[in-house]
Amino acid sequence: MELRQISYFVAVAEELHFGRAASRVCIAQPALSCQIQALEKELGIRLFERSTRKVELTRAGEVFYDRSVRILSEVGLSAEVARAVAGKTARTIRIGTVYPATIGVLPAFLARIGRKYPDIQLHISSGSTGDIIRGLENGQINLGFIRPVENIGSLRFFSIAHERYLLAVEKTSALLARDGIDIEDLKDERIISFSRQNHSYTERYFTEMFDSHGLAGNIAYSCDDTFSLVSLVSAGLGVGFAPEWTRDLPNRNFELRPVRGVDLKIGLGVAWNKDDPTASRDDIIDIARSLVRAGR
Numbered sequence: 001m002e003l004r005q006i007s008y009f010v011a012v013a014e015e016l017h018f019g020r021a022a023s024r025v026c027i028a029q030p031a032l033s034c035q036i037q038a039l040e041k042e043l044g045i046r047l048f049e050r051s052t053r054k055v056e057l058t059r060a061g062e063v064f065y066d067r068s069v070r071i072l073s074e075v076g077l078s079a080e081v082a083r084a085v086a087g088k089t090a091r092t093i094r095i096g097t098v099y100p101a102t103i104g105v106l107p108a109f110l111a112r113i114g115r116k117y118p119d120i121q122l123h124i125s126s127g128s129t130g131d132i133i134r135g136l137e138n139g140q141i142n143l144g145f146i147r148p149v150e151n152i153g154s155l156r157f158f159s160i161a162h163e164r165y166l167l168a169v170e171k172t173s174a175l176l177a178r179d180g181i182d183i184e185d186l187k188d189e190r191i192i193s194f195s196r197q198n199h200s201y202t203e204r205y206f207t208e209m210f211d212s213h214g215l216a217g218n219i220a221y222s223c224d225d226t227f228s229l230v231s232l233v234s235a236g237l238g239v240g241f242a243p244e245w246t247r248d249l250p251n252r253n254f255e256l257r258p259v260r261g262v263d264l265k266i267g268l269g270v271a272w273n274k275d276d277p278t279a280s281r282d283d284i285i286d287i288a289r290s291l292v293r294a295g296r
Helices: 002-013 018-023 029-043 059-085 105-118 127-138 181-187 200-212 228-235 244-248 284-294
Strands: 048-050 054-058 092-097 119-126 141-147 155-170 191-194 219-223 242-243 254-257 264-271
Touching: 002 018, 002 029, 002 054, 018 284, 054 155, 059 127, 059 284, 092 127, 105 119, 105 284, 119 254, 127 141, 127 155, 155 228, 155 244, 155 284, 181 242, 191 200, 191 228, 191 242, 219 228, 228 254, 242 244, 244 254, 264 284
Parallel strands: 092 119, 092 141, 191 219
Antiparallel strands: 048 054, 141 264, 155 242, 155 254, 155 264
16 A cells, blocks of 8 residues: 555545546546555455446545545654754645634734745635644644634644624614614614524524523524625625624625624634644744734
8 A cells, every 4th residue: 555545545535526636636537546446455445436426435435534634644744843853944834714814814924924934835725613623633734723722632722812793784774873782772673693503602692692682583584604694784684793804894785883781702813733843833833923912
């Protein structure tokens, strides 16, 4: 079994399409198919179920994929450790980010990294906090801009900023003419709320708040993400609580207002794996910490 075969397998497992995977690893599709068949023959198992319409991982393939990602990550990490010991600068920094950081602290971080290390390649991927943590743990991501987490095992985190949740109100709404908005003022409004399968602290906070103030019956629309919520607000279909970063969205048709009786702040910070020499370099972390000092 060769590392090359493992990397080919990972490409097919992630693309679930031999043509796209072949293009990704820069070999011909027939050659890729032969490599996967050789790997399956050596293992004595089927890694994929193939048909003319789709490619799917078998149960054994799913387990082998998890292990393969770890193997390739360990190889890459070993190379970076060796380079760090030899005093070589990292060649690539892979950054995972939740959306609020993308339009907030991330541009400032990238500018400072780019000035200090003009030869380093930067790769940015977006995702949820959970996705980014898994990437940090398996070595696919070096640095993550995420919601607060605990320092567990090799995972390290420090906070950069906190942002408030404010009431998003369509620009022609009569609510904006008030000197201030109380939670009781929402009893005459249609409310847009989140309705996700796995409620975060944010969703639980507002669900309990709406219940305690008798506003549960005012919920007229629900959605899975912040973009959908502010789109519904912009269309004049109701009001909803959104994080401060939405103020920077282009072409928005809503205003954000504080509501007396509502006080929710959500943190944002930087996470990394202390065993990753790329992210654990003092200068990289110092640049990230400087975002706090700059009041970002």
